[in-house]
Amino acid sequence: MIPDKSSAPASAPWLAAYTFSCQEKRVAKHLSTRHIEFFLPVHRKTSRWKNGLLVLVERPLFPGYVFVKIDCKDRVRVLELPGVHSLVGAGRQPTALPYDEIETLRRGMHLVNAEPHPYLQSGEKVLIRKGPLEGMAGIVLRQRNSTRVVLTLDLIKKSISVEVAGEDVELVGRPAALFGYTPPRFFSSGGHLP
Numbered sequence: 001m002i003p004d005k006s007s008a009p010a011s012a013p014w015l016a017a018y019t020f021s022c023q024e025k026r027v028a029k030h031l032s033t034r035h036i037e038f039f040l041p042v043h044r045k046t047s048r049w050k051n052g053l054l055v056l057v058e059r060p061l062f063p064g065y066v067f068v069k070i071d072c073k074d075r076v077r078v079l080e081l082p083g084v085h086s087l088v089g090a091g092r093q094p095t096a097l098p099y100d101e102i103e104t105l106r107r108g109m110h111l112v113n114a115e116p117h118p119y120l121q122s123g124e125k126v127l128i129r130k131g132p133l134e135g136m137a138g139i140v141l142r143q144r145n146s147t148r149v150v151l152t153l154d155l156i157k158k159s160i161s162v163e164v165a166g167e168d169v170e171l172v173g174r175p176a177a178l179f180g181y182t183p184p185r186f187f188s189s190g191g192h193l194p
Contacts, residue, residue: 013097036068042061109132
């Protein structure tokens with residue numbers, strides 16, 4: 001879903017609105033109507049209905065959450081919307097999500113074939129050095145013909161996996177080693193390996 005532009009100040013934090021079950025799109029419509037900037041990342045999946053018909057279905061990447069950009073003092077504007085359960089935080093005070101991470105996801109999500117992934121905390125950590133999600137860190141998954149990185153938003157305990165080129169990630173703690181990168185091999189004039 002395309003994020004809505006609003007009059008929220010550039011310094012407003014990104015907050016996670018926790019929704020009731022399957023209410024993310026409904027909440028997004030209400031946010032749009034009230035001119036509150038939001039971000040509802042979705043993934044598209046082909047699903048087969050009982051009658052055999054194939055249908056393209058849009059589902060939230062972070063089920064149960066819609067991200068809103070609003071000053072904490074204006075949080076009641078979000079909390080009073082139908083479908084919103086609460087804002088994620090400690091006690092009555094909402095906790096801001098990492099601003100740069102949400103902005104990077106907004107800019108690059110449509111380019112990386114994102115899919116929901118079970119919450120993941122351990123594994124080989126990498127930093128994305130190039131591409132639409134440059135600067136984000138995650139855990140690498142090795143698959144047959146592709147490299148996927150699991151990105152986690154710890155505040156809401158949710159993860160997604162994104163497709164990246166192997167040469168665009170760098171192992172954390174080993175700055176010279178790029179995952180999946182093999183230096184070119186040169187042949188001598190006779191066609192044999194040196």
